[in-house]
Every structure is written in structure tokens, then in C-alpha cells.
Amino acid sequence: MSWLFGINKGLKGEGAGPPLPLPPAQPGAEGGGDRVLGDRPAPKDKWSNFDPTGLERAAKAARELEQSRYAKDALNLAQMQEQKLQVEQQSKLKEYEAAVEQLRSEQIRAQAEERRKTLSEETRQHQARAQYQDKLARQRYEDQLKQQQLLNEENLRKQEESVQKQEAMRRATVEREMELRQKNEILRVEAEARARAKAERENADIIREQIHLKAAEHRQTVLESIRTAGTLFGEGFHAFLTDRKKVTATVVGLTLLAGGVYSAKNGTAAAARFIEARLWKPSLVRETSRITVLEALQHPFQVRQRLLSRPQDVLEGVVLSPSLEARVRDIAIATRNTKKNRSLYRNVLMYGPPGTGETLLAKKLAVHSGMDDAIVTGGDVAPMGRKGMTAMHKLFDWANTSRRGLLLFVDEADAFLRKRATEKISEDLRATLNAFLYRTGQHSNKFMLVLASNQPEQFDWAINDRIDVMVHFDLPRQEERERLVRMYFDKYVLKPATEGKQRLKLAQFDYGRKCSEITQLTEGMSGQEIAKLALSWQATAYASEDGVLTEAMMDACVQDAVQQHQQKMCWLKSEGPGRGDEPSPS
Template sequence: MELRHKHEMLRVEAEARARAKAERENADIIREQIRLKAAEHRQTVLESIRTAGTLFGEGFRAFVTDWDKVTATVAGLTLLAVGVYSAKNATAVTGRFIEARLGKPSLVRATSRITVLEALRHPIQVSRRLLSRPQDALEGVVLSPSLEARVRDIAIATRNTKKNGGLYRHILLYGPPGTGKTLFAKKLALHSGMDYAIMTGGDVAPMGREGVTAMHKLFDWASTSRRGLLLFMDEADAFLRKRASAGTFSLQEEINNDLRATLNAFLYHMGQHSNKFMLVLASNLPEQFDCAINSRIDVMVHFDLPQQEERERLVRMYFDNYVLKPATEGKRLHLVVWDPQSWLAHLGTPSPGA
């Protein structure tokens, strides 16, 4: 077995040496075959290129010399380009038309404007809204006598503008929060027979580069209103801040490029008075507005905190609506007796000295 194993190993070794020797001797022949195949392939490709170039040249020469073919080709390419361009623009216009009438812009939080989808979903409610009569601009709004007279003049002027198809004025309502600015804006729209849309300035800054597109969509949507639209922007100072502070380069006082571009788009639409929409801005800090905003505002109204007389009227109105009226209609009032011990137990055991 040992001799047989040695003999087998010698045979394998001899075969390997013979195979390696044959490969070394045939390497030159293999390289020559590869070179010949490459040269033949190269020649074939060159011949194909020459043939194609000859055919193309003859075809192009025949095409150029035949003016009827040239004219037909140019006309066909022109019609194709016009068709592609028209289809692209038509698609964009159709998309904007559908978006403006079937939905509302992303910046609008609430609106009284009736869309096609809303009419299909709630036909009875929509019919009631369409048949409802205009409300008094100060119904349910408690203001001081001087302020009430001022805003009533604005309501009368706005309603006359709506009837005569004139250009609406832009209004700024400023003062402490909770003084009735938003409520008056809604009442003003309903009194004038207009729709209202409510947005907030704090929603514009986080949009970044999309802010310009969203702002154009907002005003395009407002321009399609048939009844006229009162666009109310709450917390307007969060968006309409100064684009740059004079004499300073503080990063805290200078807005970024995206917000500046959005503000420029807003100023463009605000600078053009329209018979389709009016702007009503509300702010607690109007001194932070950009100077271009102040130059485009037509009316400024200051809403101050209610005094003692107005607060008594507010309490009386609350009592009439939520206590007296339900009692006269036979509704039971549920009263909760306040127990300080149970309240302290709910909060937990008080600490010493609390």
C-alpha cells in the first residue's frame, strides 16, 4: 500500500509538470489567437461604422435636397413642442383650478367658505348657511362706546364696498389678547355678506422654502371667491416682522432668507387692493411690523381691555345665555358644590407650611 501510494503521488506530480509545461508552450499561441480575434472584431466595427456613416450621409443629403420633407419635419417637430408645452401648462392650470375650488390652502385653519366637497357632504347645513341673513357686526361683541362706534363705521363701509363692488381696505386690529379682535373679524365678514378665512402668522415661518408657494396658493384661492373673502391673520407679528434692523446685524432681529422671500410674496399681494378679498391683521405687538406693512394698512383700530362697565355687560351676557335662557327653556342646570377637602385630597397631601 505504501509503494502504491508513492507511485500514485509520483504519477500525479508528473502529470502536473507535464500540464504546466504544455500551458507554457501554448501561451504564445493563445495570445496570438486573442490578438487576431481582437483585430478582426475591430475591423468589423470599423466597417460597420463606415457603412452606417455612408448610409446616414446619403440619407441626410437626400433629405436636405428634398424641401417637402424638410418642411414636413419642421412642422411636425413644432407641433410636437407646442403640444407638450400646452399639455404641461394646461395640467398646471387645471390643478390650480381644482385645488382652489375643491379644497382650502394649508395655511387656512378655519373658513366659512363653502367648497364643492362640503356642499356634497352636508347639503342641508350648506343650504341653511346660504339662506341665512346677514348678522349685526356687533352682535355678541362687548366693546367700549368709542370703540364700538369706530368699528361700526368700519362695518358699514365694508358692507357698502361689498354692495358696490369696490376695492376693500386692509385693516389692523391691535391690542392685548382676549379683547374681541377675532370675534369682530368673523362678525364683520358675516355682516358684510362675505366669507372669512382664519390663519395664524406662526404657521408661516416653519414652512421654509415652501412658504412662497403656499402664500401664492393662499391668495389665488382668495381671488376665486364669489362672495368676497375676509382673510384674517392672527398673531401677524410672528410673520410680518422687520426684514432687517437699521444699524444692527443681530441674528435675533434679522429674519432668514426663506421667511424674507415669503414676506415679499405677501407684500406683493397686499400692495394690490382687490374686490375679491380684504386683509384683517391682528397683533399684540404692532411695533414689530416691517415698515412696508405699515404703509399698506389703511385702517388701524386699537382694542383695549374692557373697563368696569364692559365687564358687567360681559357677565350679564354670560348669565343670560348660559343660566337664564336654559332655565326658561326648561333645561335643568347641574351645579357642582365645591368641596375644598376633596380638592386637596385630589391634589395629594399638602406639604408642611402649604
């Protein structure tokens, strides 16, 4: 209702003004704006179509409002609205001024930033220019150095060429001198030879006569010597034969001399065999715990410790199945009681896949029984050829001299104890095998024979006849594998890490759970392969930077060991059936 009081708002409610004036009346118009003046029509303006009824109604409403009692309130309301509009206009004006100031400050900041960028770019250009100039200077210096080097090389090359030319000239001069000297020497020798030949031709009769005279004198001297020696020898031999005492003394002396030589020869051989059997080990023995006199003199403290050591349990550090442990323990008890009672030892055959503990158990059996052990490898016998039979006799002679009893362990026995009927065995190896059969034909109370083989079906039948006990070693099952994994983990990893004597540490994880997981992954592996796996853990920790063995490092070693085992099994299958060392399923 503000339009009633002369207030007019725009589209946005801004500004106020007086009400629009009424259009002025046209001259000569009465009742309508369309009357013409004369013949010409009245010109039309912008008010020709204006409808004043709205204004009339507004004026009528204004008069009514003025007469109303709310006229003063309406006027106050209009004034308040006008003041509000003025305040809003002032705030907008201030906002505009603030925006202008902010725009001016942003322009100043932009100009400063542009100036800073310009200075930075100029600095960068200066630096680039300086670097380029320095690069050019360096390049010029390097070019100068290269030119100087080229000049030096050229001078050196010229000097070398000059030296080579001088050397060539000197060599040519020397060769020429040698050639001339050689020609002169040849001419001198030829002249001397011609002069000597001429003199010999002129004096040939005289030289021939001198040779005849010398030959006649030499023949006369030899004949006289022979006559004198024959006369003296005949007279002496005749005098010796006619004297009975001299003949008797001579015969007795020759007889005593022959007997002394024969006795000294045999006695020296017997003494040498005796000393060799007690001071040195045979050539076939690779390793032995037997103490010799020479070893006692060289290492007295180690020998004393070995003599004072107590017998150990035969199964200490050895993991076997329960049934095999019981069988091995019975053999160990029987062997120990046999030694105490000085009875005859039984021969044992240990066969099975490689790496199942035959060698370790043989050593443990010797220590448990209080006997000496000696390890012989079958692969060392065949290359000896003709010396194999002699070496075999020396081996058993040495074994028979043991006072404590000797456990003779023959590893890879099938290498030389093969069937004699086959054509692959040589005559020397056949003779060595016959010597072995001869020395083991009867049981002995001096030594115990333990054979180990992966292919026992290749033994000669006579060897099978000399075996009293056969023990089969199979691949470890899950329980034995877990015991092996835990034992080797404790031996090669846990103890060195806890003692702190070596550069080895162990990360924090569940060791028992990890050993159980490894047991599941190592199915089909032998005890030796599991021991090598534990050693690979130790080696991996040593190869790391900090020496810490983590669970991931152990898993990587296990994966590598499993792949190697599978590759070995593939090789074994590719060789075809019939192999004695093919592992049976665990």
C-alpha cells in the first residue's frame, strides 16, 4: 500500500519517487483524444493509450486512508522503510568500497609476485649464463688438455719411431756383423780342414805304421797279463784245494753269510708289518677312533680325553621309528655284552635309502659298546687295482691287533662286493673280493663287520652268507620328521642365537608352530636332507645384513629344499625301475 503515499519501488525495491503525473489535456479535444484538427488528425503521443482509472482509484483510496485513524501509523511505517533502505544502501556502498580495496591489494600483491618472479627468472638466467660460461671455459680447458695430450702422444710416437728405427739399424748392423763373422769362420774351418787333410794324406804311411806298432805293443801286454794272472790263480787255487782247513772254513763262512742275509730280510719284513700295524692306519681306512702310538705322541691331551670319555647312549642324537629304535637298542646291548665276555661278534648289514643315518648309527654303536671304529668306503677299493688285495689283508691284520675290539664299518659296500659272475668286475677287484671273503669267513672276537648299502641286491651270494643281522632303515615318517626338525632347529639355530657366541639372531615368532608346518612340507625327505635344511637356515642368517633369521627366510629355504627334493625324485624315476636305493613311501 506504499504507493498510496507517493512511494514507488523499482524491480529490486530500490528508490522512491512521486506518483506519475497525469497526461496533459490536448488542445481542441473534447471527450476524446482522437478528434482531428481540421483535415489532419491529431498527433499521437505516449499518453494516448493511458488509462487513468487506476490513478483515480488510488487517489480515492488515499483520501480514504487520510481520513482513517491509521494514517499516521502508515506514514511512520513508510519512513522506517525509507530509513532501512538508506542503511542498506550505505552497507552496500561500504561493501563495494571494501571490494575495491581488496581488489587494489590483490593487484598490488600480483604486481609484487610478478616482480618476484621476474627477479627469480633474472637470477636463474644469470646463473644459467654463468654456468654456461663456466662450461665453455671448462670445455676450452679440456680442449687445450686434449690438444696438449695429442701433441705429447705425437711426440712420443715420433720418439718411439726414431728409437725403433735406431734399433732396427743396430739389429741390422749386428746381423751383418754376425753374418760376416760366420762366413769368415766357415772359411777358416774349411781352410784348416783342407790343410789337415793335405797333411794326413802326406803322412798317411807314417800314421799307419805308428798304429800298427801301438796295436802290437797292446796285444803283447794283454797276453803277458793273462799268462801272469792264470799262473797266480792256478797256483793259489791248487794251494787252497790241497789245504783241507781252508776249504772247511770257507764253506762254513758262506753258509753263515747266506743264513744271515735270509734271516735279516724276513725279520725286517716282519718288524715292518708289526710297526705298520700298530703305528699307522691302513690306506683303506678313512677315519678311525683307534689311538695309535704316533697319534698319542702328537696329541696327548686329545687322546687322554678320549680315553676318559664315558660310553654314550646308542640312540643319543639319532631319531628312528619306535620299532627300529628297539631293534637297534637290542643290537647295541648284545654287542656291548659280547665285548665284555670276549665272545664272537656278529656281522650286521644296514640298508635303505641314502641319508637315513647308517654311518651315524655305526659310530654311536662303537662308542656305546666301548669299541674302536674304523670307516672304510667301498669306492676306494676298486681304483687300487692290483694293490687292492694287499691293502685288504693289511686292513684285517690291523683290525686283529685291536685290544678294545674294532667295529669295521664299510660304507657303500656294494661298490666292490658285487657278484663275481658278472663280466663288469675286473680280475683285480675279483681278487680283492676273494681276499675279503677269506678274512671274513669265520666270526672274530677282534673286530665286528658292519656293512652299509643302498643296493644290497647287488651283493655276491657269499657276502649274504656272512651277514648275521639285517637292519632296514626307512625314510622318517611324520612323527620322526617333526622330532628331526625340532632337534636340528635347536642345534643349528636356537642354541647359537641364545648363546650369543655367533653372529646369529632369531626373530620373534611361534617356533613350535613353524616346526610343525615344516614337518608337513618335508614329506619324503631323509634325515640328512632335513639337517641340510637347518644348515641352510643358519647360512641364510649369516648372509643377511643384521644376522636375524625371520620366518620368511625360513619359508624360502624350505621351498628351495622341497624343489630340490622333487628334482632328485624326478631324476631317480628317469633312471627306471629296479634301483635298490629308491625310497619307499613313508
